[in-house]
Amino acid sequence: MKGDWEEMLDQLEEKELAEYLPETLPEVDEVTKKRIEKQTLKKMKKEQKCFSRKQIAVAAVICLVAVLGVVGREPIQAAFERLFHYLPGAGMYVDEEENVYYEAEIIHGEFTENDIHVQLKNVYAENHTVHMEVEMSGNLYELTQAEYEDDSLDKSELMEEKYTLTLEYDGEEQDINAHGAGTTTEDYGEKHIITQYRRRYERYIKNIEQVYTVHIAGMKNTLSFRLTANTGKEQPENIGASQTQNDITITAKADVTDQGILLEYYILTDERLPDFDDYFTFRLTPLPYGCRTLESITQEKYQDMLYVTNKDGERLQYKGQEEVENGRRMLLEGTAEDFPITFHRSPLTGIGKERETVEIPMPESIRSLNQTVEFPYGTVTFEKVKGERIELSGQNAAGEEIVAEAKDLEITYTITPDEGKRQLYGVFMEVKGSLDSYPKQVFPDEDGKYRVHALVGSNNETVTLELYDPYYWIVDDYTLVLEEPESVK
Numbered sequence: 001m002k003g004d005w006e007e008m009l010d011q012l013e014e015k016e017l018a019e020y021l022p023e024t025l026p027e028v029d030e031v032t033k034k035r036i037e038k039q040t041l042k043k044m045k046k047e048q049k050c051f052s053r054k055q056i057a058v059a060a061v062i063c064l065v066a067v068l069g070v071v072g073r074e075p076i077q078a079a080f081e082r083l084f085h086y087l088p089g090a091g092m093y094v095d096e097e098e099n100v101y102y103e104a105e106i107i108h109g110e111f112t113e114n115d116i117h118v119q120l121k122n123v124y125a126e127n128h129t130v131h132m133e134v135e136m137s138g139n140l141y142e143l144t145q146a147e148y149e150d151d152s153l154d155k156s157e158l159m160e161e162k163y164t165l166t167l168e169y170d171g172e173e174q175d176i177n178a179h180g181a182g183t184t185t186e187d188y189g190e191k192h193i194i195t196q197y198r199r200r201y202e203r204y205i206k207n208i209e210q211v212y213t214v215h216i217a218g219m220k221n222t223l224s225f226r227l228t229a230n231t232g233k234e235q236p237e238n239i240g241a242s243q244t245q246n247d248i249t250i251t252a253k254a255d256v257t258d259q260g261i262l263l264e265y266y267i268l269t270d271e272r273l274p275d276f277d278d279y280f281t282f283r284l285t286p287l288p289y290g291c292r293t294l295e296s297i298t299q300e301k302y303q304d305m306l307y308v309t310n311k312d313g314e315r316l317q318y319k320g321q322e323e324v325e326n327g328r329r330m331l332l333e334g335t336a337e338d339f340p341i342t343f344h345r346s347p348l349t350g351i352g353k354e355r356e357t358v359e360i361p362m363p364e365s366i367r368s369l370n371q372t373v374e375f376p377y378g379t380v381t382f383e384k385v386k387g388e389r390i391e392l393s394g395q396n397a398a399g400e401e402i403v404a405e406a407k408d409l410e411i412t413y414t415i416t417p418d419e420g421k422r423q424l425y426g427v428f429m430e431v432k433g434s435l436d437s438y439p440k441q442v443f444p445d446e447d448g449k450y451r452v453h454a455l456v457g458s459n460n461e462t463v464t465l466e467l468y469d470p471y472y473w474i475v476d477d478y479t480l481v482l483e484e485p486e487s488v489k
Helices: 002-012 030-046 053-071 073-080 145-149 155-162 299-303
Strands: 101-108 110-113 116-126 129-143 165-169 172-175 177-188 191-204 211-216 223-229 241-245 248-257 260-268 306-309 318-324 327-332 341-345 348-351 355-361 366-375 378-395 401-417 422-431 450-457 462-474 478-482
Touching: 116 223, 129 145, 129 155, 129 211, 129 223, 145 191, 155 177, 155 191, 165 191, 241 478, 248 341, 248 478, 260 318, 260 341, 355 366, 355 378, 366 462, 378 422, 378 462, 401 422, 401 462, 422 450
Parallel strands: none
Antiparallel strands: 101 116, 101 223, 110 116, 116 129, 129 191, 165 172, 165 211, 177 191, 211 223, 241 248, 248 260, 260 327, 306 341, 318 327, 341 478, 348 462, 355 462, 366 378, 378 401, 401 450, 422 462
16 A cells, blocks of 8 residues: 555655645755745646646645555655756756765666667666666557557557566566657558657656666567666766856767667756746747847748758758757767767757836827836836727626727837847736736837737726746857767667
């Protein structure tokens, strides 16, 4: 029973729940509390379309109160102390809270069986959580025509069922939770074959320092590794090609496979970057550096934000990509003959945590403004507000037709970036009490000015604007030369 509860805690990522614990639950230090709060809020924002704050809080308290009666305080405390911030596969960890990290000694890291190549990657542990990734390539699964045409079909689930993975440790073979997967399908005439399968796994284990064996259904060969505590930090230059500017380090490495060049890069920073923050990526599109008007934003500009060239300066074409913690993995067309290759990354976008409010007068028709809001790295200046009276019609609860008067506002503002290595170029805005209330992120018009529209009640004398998530360019290009691949498979 105890093991079942620990497994449930692991699946629920109990740090996400900790903010809602009553005072009688396990005590944690202030550093841990802050980390819990940060990670909880991040996850809540990410899932806000699915769960309300109240729902999450109630579920957390019920779950953890029940667990306390079964497993006691110590396992929960240990679970709370897990750290989310890490760099998988590169051997470098950010040890802000002095957590215990474990590095892997790979005993059997890959094998080929029945023309299928299997490789163990990105193995490490933090506190009591083991992380690893298994990659398979070859003719893994032939899809039927119906399976191929079904866009809703999760092909990773087909692979997980066929190549079920278990982890042997403590003398027993155990199931292990999958936390992300990807597949590549290629067409051979009328046949559609999954040729690559990659899956990430996590497992909560008390006794970390031991030997682990990975079993894959249908395969005689196994993978194995040993985990050993390591409280030190690797230097980025020992991981791969690295460059540090503005207190931000980018490091990259590449392998050559049958499918092409597999390049991984990681960005090491304490700043929030929309490229690698799941919550921000669905609503914030970073602008290419220097694009201050809509007409200046082109596909070519976006393509120039990130690309890889070969030894002759020719850009390598993308075949696919996926996000990894703190970075991205890209599959490119190319061979070992293309090396040395050069990784190009344009200025990054950072997101501030500041929130500011400003109150502007309600205009009868049009009104000039000269109100400013100061942010780090730039200033927002409100120049003008226009208001047009309109009528809104609808039905009340009794089904009766009603008509109400409102004002359609157009608020014009500009953004002036500071000089320096970080330059403000955008901000989210919410019009408090608006009838169409939702966060507004707008792009500049051709004249470089920003215009926000909102419906408000006609009786309002003033309108309050909340400005948050200021986003800014971190000025400097990154150029990393990878002289040769880490391996050729």
